[in-house]
Amino acid sequence: SWKMDSFAENAVREIREKVGDGKVLLALSGGVDSSVLAALLAKAIGKQLTCVFVDHGLLRKNEGDEVEGVFGPNGDFDINFVRVNAQERYYAKLAGVTEPERKRKIIGEEFIRVFEEEAKKIGKVDFLAQGTIYPDVVESGLGGESAVIKSHHNVGGLPDFVDFKEIIEPLRNLFKDEVRAVGLELGLPEYLVFRQPFPGPGLGIRIIGEVTAEKVRMVQDADYIYREEVDKAAREYKEANGVEAPWMPNQYFAALTNMRSVGVMGDERTYDYAVAVRAVRTIDFMTAEAAEIPFAVLQTVMSRIINEVRGVNRVMYDLTSKPPGTIEME
């Protein structure tokens, strides 16, 4: 659109004026805001930008490779991209930890440590870029999705430990839909621009209780199947009816419960985990209700998960509203 063209053009000019020949560092999470910011900075200053992407091993299936595919050396942007494969470190730190808030704290603190180590290797930078958007800026309570999400991040200390002169926040006047429009304008793929919200602690809080590599595999595979089937059904509905499905959720994912139960598989008894699938419709993520995913879709999801994901023998649908529930289960 005209408005977004002019936003991107103006922003590029302003960034160039401000940054000069300085170096800029960005912690790229792969979420919508930091990805759009990376694309904007790439256009403005190219190789003066270094993006550090920490793969904490708690991302959705294939997500780390997708982020690397877009922003890495074979991707669309001429920037410096550093992927830190910190999976093992995170799993080691999380071993034996079951309490939700402690898990969040460990994941947040480990992020700071990993990012700090990378920042040291890069040396002095002039600017630290942050993907703050307008709803993050306004008072909490008025803010929507992003404010809720970022208040959960538990990484308030980010700027303190990196050696830099100034923070730049080029998206701070934009609403989420404007951020997405800029992302499309800059050539980011649609799956990235229209990504559903994903918590900073990632699958760490979608595995109830202790996190292990094996459980990460189970929840990743179950979640992938679930999203694939919901997306397929939503696409088919739209093709057939010309409008979006009335049940289309704003956030939908699988979680691995801590419950194991008895089942049968062929002639064998199993004693395996239960996956909970959840889908919510919400406007501001402060309240939400379970979406009415068609039963046939849920049945397909159930049978695929049980057949395709080793270690899972039961699938349950979470009907809980928020309040009294939360959207995530931890």
Ligand code: XMP
């Ligand atoms: P809840 O579970 O609080 O979730 O109803 C509301 C929205 O916030 C996301 N969420 C988080 N995001 N770190 C984040 O970055 C977190 O610790 C966290 N916990 C929840 C959740 O996915 C939903 O969109």
